[in-house]
Amino acid sequence: MTGLYTADQVRTAEEPVLARTPGGALMQRAATGLATACLRLVGRAVGVRVTLLVGAGDNGGDALWAGAALAGRGAAVTALLLDPGRAHAAGLAALRRAGGRVVTDAAAAGLGRADLVLDGITGIGGRGGLRPAAADAVARAVAGPGLLVAVDVPSGVDADTGAVEGEAFPAQHTVTFGAVKVGLVVGEGRGHAGVVHLVDLGLDLPAPAARQLTDADVAALLPDPGAGDDKYSQGVVGVHAGSATYPGAAVLCTGAALRTRPGLVRYAGTAADGVRAAWPEAIVTDGRPADAGRVQAWVVGPGGGTDDEARSVLAEVLATDLPVLVDADALTLVSREPQLVRDRTAPTVLTPHDREFTRLGFDLGADRVGAARAAAAALGATVLLKGDATVVADADGTVFVNGTGTPWLATAGTGDVLSGVVGALLATGLPAVEAAAAGAHLHGRAGQLAAAAGPLIASDVVAHLPAAVHRLTDRVR
Numbered sequence: 001m002t003g004l005y006t007a008d009q010v011r012t013a014e015e016p017v018l019a020r021t022p023g024g025a026l027m028q029r030a031a032t033g034l035a036t037a038c039l040r041l042v043g044r045a046v047g048v049r050v051t052l053l054v055g056a057g058d059n060g061g062d063a064l065w066a067g068a069a070l071a072g073r074g075a076a077v078t079a080l081l082l083d084p085g086r087a088h089a090a091g092l093a094a095l096r097r098a099g100g101r102v103v104t105d106a107a108a109a110g111l112g113r114a115d116l117v118l119d120g121i122t123g124i125g126g127r128g129g130l131r132p133a134a135a136d137a138v139a140r141a142v143a144g145p146g147l148l149v150a151v152d153v154p155s156g157v158d159a160d161t162g163a164v165e166g167e168a169f170p171a172q173h174t175v176t177f178g179a180v181k182v183g184l185v186v187g188e189g190r191g192h193a194g195v196v197h198l199v200d201l202g203l204d205l206p207a208p209a210a211r212q213l214t215d216a217d218v219a220a221l222l223p224d225p226g227a228g229d230d231k232y233s234q235g236v237v238g239v240h241a242g243s244a245t246y247p248g249a250a251v252l253c254t255g256a257a258l259r260t261r262p263g264l265v266r267y268a269g270t271a272a273d274g275v276r277a278a279w280p281e282a283i284v285t286d287g288r289p290a291d292a293g294r295v296q297a298w299v300v301g302p303g304g305g306t307d308d309e310a311r312s313v314l315a316e317v318l319a320t321d322l323p324v325l326v327d328a329d330a331l332t333l334v335s336r337e338p339q340l341v342r343d344r345t346a347p348t349v350l351t352p353h354d355r356e357f358t359r360l361g362f363d364l365g366a367d368r369v370g371a372a373r374a375a376a377a378a379l380g381a382t383v384l385l386k387g388d389a390t391v392v393a394d395a396d397g398t399v400f401v402n403g404t405g406t407p408w409l410a411t412a413g414t415g416d417v418l419s420g421v422v423g424a425l426l427a428t429g430l431p432a433v434e435a436a437a438a439g440a441h442l443h444g445r446a447g448q449l450a451a452a453a454g455p456l457i458a459s460d461v462v463a464h465l466p467a468a469v470h471r472l473t474d475r476v477r
């Protein structure tokens with residue numbers, strides 16, 4: 001499990017270390033880690049052309065000290081000071097001592113031929129998008145050939161929310177200090193951070209603001225069946241989705257549930273013929289949920305319509321004391337009658353995309369973690385807010401940010417697949433927030449495997465779910 005932290009949490013954790021170590025020691029630790037990471041990324045130091053983008057705060061200090069270390073190893077280092085009167089004095093002196101060049105004109109900073117660019121404009125102290133001089137330097141860096149490495153946080157990215165207002169540094173790698181900041185893995189921050197490398201500063205950290213599951217975490221939540229297991233003990237999931245005219249959602253959702261946890265999947269609804277033809281393993285009825293037989297969790301909504309019949313099915317399922325995943329058309333119904341969810345005591349998982357989220361009556365600004373957390377608390381449910389980095393929030397404030405996936409997953413039907421995956425995990429008895437977070441992780445991994453063979457469609461994701469489960473569990477057992 002990777003803990004995700006806010007800037008304030010990191011600053012608070014730094015205080016006691018700053019108090020008990022000699023001045024500048026923590027920055028030395030950070031800069032040494034940064035220089036080491038850079039050496040690993042470029043493979044050598046001698047003759048490597050490095051440009052440092054240096055702001056007025058300690059983030060610029062980190063870049064200057066790391067630049068000094070690289071210059072000491074034979075790199076040709078140029079520092080571009082964006083606020084020359086306020087650059088970190090000790091860092092600047094160290095760079096000069098090591099033979100680094102210092103300039104104040106972006107055109108003279110060698111960005112057109114740099115091998116490596118270190119973005120030390122702002123870190124956790126940055127506010128808003130980049131100011132004009134910083135934005136100009138970043139544009140020159142992007143136009144040049146250098147590997148783009150952000151120091152602590154890509155400048156222009158909000159460390160807490162991942163929000164980008166205006167321009168920000170589009171890093172290929174981010175070397176972050178002390179703890180991974182929430183903003184590096186969510187929203188636009190995820191796209192700007194690239195690969196995140198953590199330099200341990202030995203901080204005593206509190207409980208994280210949010211978490212990210214690893215493959216090993218998800219594997220631990222998905223035990224292989226034991227000798228004593230049968231099709232019922234592995235979890236029986238009920239699916240109500242699709243229609244006679246549009247059976248696709250029902251077929252994808254049922255297939256995803258089967259391919260995630262092939263205990264038993266029961267389907268109820270008017271797409272029965274289509275489901276039967278696609279998945280002979282499912283037990284199918286064209287009746288109501290009550291006709292399906294005993295299940296341990298329900299998935300309701302994908303392709304199910306929003307008419308009176310659909311509303312009555314949703315109310316029937318939500319009136320049970322079983323975990324229920326509510327998706328797609330059923331979310332539209334919940335937006336009309338949120339008390340259907342609020343009144344429940346059994347777990348409910350809602351899986352909105354952005355438009356469905358706002359239709360539920362919640363504001364979705366740039367702080368996706370905050371928005372999902374507020375919606376979960378208001379509804380007393382688990383909210384899985386889909387996106388490039390899916391956010392799963394529980395009513396008690398627990399948040400997971402998903403780390404897997406591929407942009408190729410932005411295609412029709414992948415949401416129906418996700419519902420089936422999470423439904424299957426709910427039926428195994430996992431707590432709702434863990435089922436949702438593990439389901440998002442698994443769905444993302446299956447998408448990555450499918451995309452390795454080229455553009456994917458939703459049924460490719462279903463087909464790759466067993467391999468995704470195997471890859472997760474095989475690696476750790």
Ligand SMILES: NC(=O)C1=CN([C@@H]2O[C@H](COP(=O)(O)OP(=O)(O)OC[C@H]3O[C@@H](n4cnc5c(N)ncnc54)[C@H](OP(=O)(O)O)[C@@H]3O)[C@@H](O)[C@H]2O)[C@@H](O)CC1
Pocket residue numbers: 014018026027028030031055056057058059060062121122123124125126127128129130131134151152153156177
């Ligand atoms: N504490 C420690 O010992 C350790 C700290 N560490 C490091 O310190 C970093 C935090 O340093 P920090 O607090 O000095 O803030 P920082 O991120 O450099 O930014 C502030 C500067 O940016 C400026 N600025 C703001 N917004 C801007 C914008 N949009 N566009 C352009 N400029 C903007 C702002 O200008 P001002 O508003 O004052 O005019 C101010 O000058 C942290 O991320 C980590 O790297 C590590 O070494 C570990 C040990």
Ligand SMILES: [K+]
Pocket residue numbers: 059119120121122123150151152153154155
């Ligand atoms: K930075």
